Amino acid sequence: MRYKGPLPSLNALRAFEAAGRRLSFRAAADELGVTQGAVAQQVRSLETRLGFPLFQRQRRGVILTERGLGYFSEVHRAFEQLTAATDVALSRKRIVTVSVTPTFASKCLIPNLPAFAIVHPDIELRVLATDAVSDFERDGVDLAVRLTKPPFPLGQAAEFLFSDMIVVASPALVSGYPLPLPLDIISNLTLLNDGQAVWRNLLGERRVKAELHINQAALAIDAAASGQGLAMANRIFVAEALRSGQLMQVVDDPVETDVGYYLVVPKIARGDAATVSVSKWLRQQAVP
Structure with missing residues (x-):
């Protein structure tokens, strides 16, 4: 059933989206340039408007309720679409940051970046070459290629690339x-x-x-x-x-190993068009 009443305020939705993405009122406040109390007040007003709790308050940060998670996914997608639409209107490139190991960067990505720029002139690809495990939110990373093995953290989707x-x-x-x-x-x-x-x-x-x-x-x-x-x-x-x-x-058969290279992406970002394009390109670079 379509909601026919006035929409919640944009400030309340922005506060909720930032808090849901960072799982912290304090981090959301720092990102938005307001006080932690202001974020909490906006979230409370949104919860009152909706008639159900969006977060469970914990000693260290917050977690989304089941209904809050469903609402967050849609609100986050809406903000992504607004950002993309604004970039198009202003003729700005969509920036996608990829965190990869230094070897993957030097052997697979760097030689092929000029070709990527030709095929995707609307995307600015930024490569962060590091062996450290990146925090998607803290480091502003959209995608990662990592040498690892299951299980993977909650909230992340991992796709096997190669291990031979x-x-x-x-x-x-x-x-x-x-x-x-x-x-x-x-x-x-x-x-x-x-x-x-x-x-x-x-x-x-x-x-x-x-x-x-x-x-x-x-x-x-x-x-x-x-x-x-x-x-x-x-x-x-x-x-x-x-x-x-x-x-x-000099040895015919591959050597067995229990780790492999995986393409890792936050589940909430999987539908973003630019991220999908870069993900497809990364898979292509993982083919000898």
């Missing part, structure tokens, strides 16, 4: 060895360890002669290309080096 780890080396390093490399030979070569490589899953209890520890997968891949050792890397990250001949796969 392969062993690679420069052709010069393995010249003269039988291919694929036997495990006993692998254990006697220098192994590049970036914290993601799972050499034990491949070698079992064999003793390793030498390891070189490097704190980024991209650097380990570069070290392997220069002949400094064997690297274990996701296939997507070494695809170009394999095509160019800088690297070659």
